[in-house]
Every structure is written in C-alpha cells, then in structure tokens.
Amino acid sequence: MAGLYLHIPFCRRKCPYCDFFSTPATEFLLETYPDLLIRHLVWASEHGWSGSFDTIYFGGGTPSLLPPKTIADILHTIKQRFGLTHNAEITLEANPGTVTQDNLFGYRDSGVNRLSLGLQTCNDKHLTNLGRLHDRQEGFDAFGLARIAGFDNISLDLMFALPGQTKEELECDLNDYLELDPEHLSCYGLTAELETPLYQQVISGEMNLPDEDFYADAFIGVHDKLSQNHYDHYEIANYAKNGRTCRHNLGYWQRRPYLGIGAGAHSFCAEDWGQRREVPPDLTAYRDLVFSGQDPTQHLEGFDRESALSETVYLGLRTRRGVADSELRQRFGCTLQEAFPEAIKANAQWLLHHNGRWALTPAGWLLFDRLILSFL
Template sequence: MISLYVHVPFCRRKCPYCDFYSSDTNLDILDHYHHDLIKHLQVARLGGWKGPVKTLFFGGGTPSLLTPNQVALLVDAVDQQFGFAPGAEITMEGNPSSLNHENLSGFRNAGVNRLSIGVQSLDETHLTLLGRQHTAGQAEKVFCQARKAGFDNLGADLMFALPGESLSDLERDLDRFLRLEAEHLSCYGLTIEPGTEFAARRDKGEFALPDEDRYADQYQHLHDRLSSVGYRHYEIANYCQPGFECQHNLNYWQRRSFLGIGAGAHSFSLREWGVREAVPPDLERYSRLLAGGHDPAELLERFDREGATRETVYLALRSADGLDAEAFLDRFGESFDQMFADEILKSAPWLSREESHWRLQVGGWLIFDHLISRFL
C-alpha cells in the first residue's frame, strides 16, 4: 500500500509570506496540467510503483482551483493505475476564496472525503496583513457549505505569532476557530522566509515577529486550550478530534513510502535504506518529459544506514506516538537506547520512555530544532 501526493502548484496570487513553488494560473494551464498528472500516474506505475493507495492528498499551491470534473478524472486515474485500499483517505487542500457550494459538492462527489482549508486567521486585520484573499466571514461560510456538501472530516490551518499579535488576540481568534468545530487544526507560527515580500518588509523595519518568549507563550496557550476542549496534540503543529489524525501525514512521520506526482513533488521509497526523488519545479520540462513517456523525477538522496537512522528519529519524535524502540531494533539491529545513550541523557527531562515508546514532552517540541540537532 502506498500514499500518493498530487501537487498542484498554482495560486491566484502569491501570499507575501509564502516561499512554496507556485505559479499564476489560468484555465488552459490547469487543463493541460491535469492531463500531465494523469500521464504521470501511468509513467509512475510503469516505473514500478504499486498500489493500492491508502491515502491520496491533493496539495499545493491551491488544489481547489481544479474543477470537480478534473478532480474526478484524477481520482479515476489513480483507481485505474493503482486501485484504492478500502476506506482510503482522500484529502484536498483548498482556500476559502476558491471554494463554494457548487465545487464543494462536486469535490465530495468526486470522492474527496477530507478537506483542509487554509483559513489562517479569523481576524480581519491579520487576514489583511497576511495578504489573504478571503474574509473571516467567507471562511466561516465555506465551513458551513462544506458540511452541507457532506464533508464530515474538515481541517483548518491557523497561524499564530503574527506581527503585533498578543495572547488575548490569539485567544479571540481561537474562540472563533473553535466555533468551526473542525475535526483537525494545523497551527503554524509565522516564519519569515528569505526572498519573500515579508522578508523585504521586515528588513525595511515595517514589522517584527514576536520574540521567543511570546512565541513560546502562544504555542503553550494553543496546546492548553485545544487540549482542554478535547483536541489531541498529535504532532508538533497538528491537533485533531480523537480518531481524526491525518493518515497521509502520519505516513510521512512513520517514514513509509509515498509517491509524489506533479511538478515540484517529492517521493520516498523504502527500498534498501530509503531513496528520495524530486520532480523539478519546472512546468515546461515536466510536460515535455511526460509527452515522451519519461519519468520527470530525479534522484535527490540515497540513504545509508546512518542517514536512515537519523531521519527515523527526526520524524518519529515529531509525533505524539513517538519512537517505537522495538520497531527501531527490528529495523536497524541495534537498540535506540544504546545508540543514543548520551543524547537521551542530555535531552532529559523533555524526552521520556513509556513502555517501548520514546516521546518528547510539549516543552520539548517547543525547542525541537535544538533538541533534535543532538541526534542528527
């Protein structure tokens, strides 16, 4: 069984903080691209990828710019090439500005059973600052429309640690988010990436991000509040109602194989110690290679045992399930406790063992980059 990621690298307009690969779009480009994706599925199967697909994830970019008919054709093509496992999770990311009653029903009928909506904030000042194309009211309306269209697994993205945001601002935003009754919430602190419009504005002194203490207060506040109303904090940035973990992302954190389709997509195959491939983010090249029946993916990294060990630790400690010491011993023929005895000692009290699982506390997640660097 595999997980399948379909990358849709188009957005109506670039958000000023975003450094993901995405291009402007029009209907012709999307139509052409969705045909390329279908060709790519076929090329990947001929290249040795095997189903059935247990999770399918349309990410981007803005996949909700595809029409329901294009999504239905893609879901059919996945079924034809690989088949679906029973109960497969089919997720689509979407923005409130490109979702409406009609396309929501269409996406649901096409087989999408989980939506992840890029809300980011329900505060108008923050939405304007972030350059988003929707209002808070629009985002709330899209949630109601999605429920009416039959979605019973909805996620929302929430951004915190915004310039000038206080704890009480976050608390107000969170009150509105909780009224959405989303099954899943992804909570990301804003970061300023090199080369973005935000980086230029920060450099001109137009704004600054909250300092480390304020970031930590907001992160801890999100954890406390969301846990108190029944959400499970199951990964550094992700919360869900019980039983609504994103199966597709769990697959990444468990370091299992996944196939990436589309310009800019990555794949990982667990053969030997692991092989990572990437499709360069170049639409012209992508289309040309597929037209000739060639695989557009290029080798990015071939792991050795040490690299596989370190990546396993890095991914596992991000999640609440943590690192399974027995599975680690089976996989690598050496005990995690012995291999990393010094690092484990230095990471107390953030890292602890319960039965066979090593887990980081929430305070450890807050300084994850610092702690994990010891294991890498």
C-alpha cells in the same frame, strides 16, 4: 501501504510569507496541467509503482482551483492504474473564496472525503496583513458550505505569532475555531522564510514578527487550549479530535512509501534504507519530460543505515507516538538509548520514556529544531 501526493502549484495570488512552489493560476495552466498529472500517473504505473494507495492528498498551491470533474478524472485514473483501499483517505486542500456550494458537492461526489481549509486566522486585520484573499466571513462560509456538502472530516489551518498579534487576538481566534468544531487543526507559527517578500520586510525593519517569548507562550497556549477541548496534539503542529489524524501525513512521519505526482512533488521509496526523488519545480521542464515519456523525477537523497536511523528518530520525535525501542531494534538492531546515549542525557528533561517508547514533551517540541540536532 503507500500514499499518493499530487501537487497543484497554482494560486490566485502569491501570499508574501509563502515559500511553497506555486505560480499565478492562468486559464491555460489550469486547463492543461491535469493532463500532465494523468500522463505522469500512467508513466509511474508502467515504471515500477504498483499496488493500491490508502491515502491521496491534493496539495498545493490551491487544488480547489481545479473543477470537481478534473479531480474525478484524476481519481478515476488512480483507481484504474493502481487501485484504492476501500476506506482510503482522500484529502483536498482548499482556500476559502475558491469554493462554492456546487463545487464542494462535486468534490464530495468525486470521492474526496477530507477537506483541508486554509483559514489561517479569523481576524480580518491579520488576514489582510498576511495577504490572504478571503475575509473572516468567507472563511466561516466556506466551512459551513463544506459541512452542508457532507464533509465530516475537515482540517483548518491556524497561524499564530502574526505581526502585531496580541494574546487576546489569538485567544479570540482559538475560540472562533473551537466554535466551528473541525475534526483537525494544523497550527503554525509564522516564520520569515528566505527569499519571500515577508523575509525582505522583516530584515528591512518594515515588519516585526513577535519575539521568541510571545512565540513560546503562543505555542504552549494553543496546546493547552486545544488539549482542554479534546484535541489530541499528535504532532508538533497538528491536532485531531476523535482519532481523526491525517493518515497521509502520518505516513511521512513513519517513513512509509509515497508517490509524488506533479511539478515540485517528492516521492519516497522505502526499500533498502530508503531513497527520495523529486520532480523539479519547473513547469516547462515537467511538461517536456512528461510529453516525451521520460522520467520527470530526479534523485534527491539516498539513505544508508546511519542516515535512515537519524531520519526515523527525527520524524518519529515530531509525533506524540514517538519512537519505539522495539521498532528501532527490529529495523536497525539497536534501541534509542544504545544509538544516542549522549543526546538522551542532554535532552532528558524534554524526553518521556513510557512503555518502550520515547517521545518529546510539548516544551521539547517548542525547542525541536535545536534539540534534534544532537540526534542527527
């Protein structure tokens, strides 16, 4: 079964740490872009993509800048052209301050059944420093309105390792989040990505990010606190309660196929060893290609046996489910031990091997970027 990702690359204002493809939202773009998505969906249905989707993800950018009627029209086209499984997970990313009680009811009525709220922190000082447009109260209000609208599957983003953040402030954030009691949490340490204003501020010394020790303590502290409160740490940055994992994102980590629609979106076709394509992040080129009925995607990367094996391990070790020897043998004709004996030896203290599955400990996840290199 495949997933479908739709990229909505518009935001009210660009956050200084963000390196996602998004541009300032104008009335013109918000009115005309959905038609491009619908044309792109139709084109994809006529050029090789078929079969129902079991997950749909409206990501961005800020998808909640689109009105519910537009989301309903897009979902209608998806149902007509591809079909949806009866229990499909349909997620919409939303930012507090862009949602009202009416549009939340509207999203729910259109079929959206999972909301991912960009809360980031409940601390007003840090929200201002991050350049976010909402404050603590608006974050709480958005969550409450979503519950009233009937959303029983809500994910909240939490950022830690913020400039000047203290342990006590992070503890306060965690307590606030636990009080809200979402089904899912995505927890990211703030990093200065190249070509962002934050990166410039950090290299010029205008802004200091917490050091590695603070980051490590925060990562483990978040893990401990959320685990004690019945959240399953099922992927490096993701926690879920009562099995409410993000099925769409699990598809990425399990190398299941997905179709990407919209400027900046990626698709993955799992046939042979796999191939990834992208729609370049260029709105003008996207509009021209879609209107002229041409393929708006271009080749991004192709896989052979070795690179597919490495990526399977890279993605699998991000998750608590890990990498199963039986699945590797079936797909690649080898176990992890046979394929990477040196890497296993070098990283033994961070690897768990249980019931034929290999997984990393939380301390291993903390070092993921470094230790995964030996598997690549």
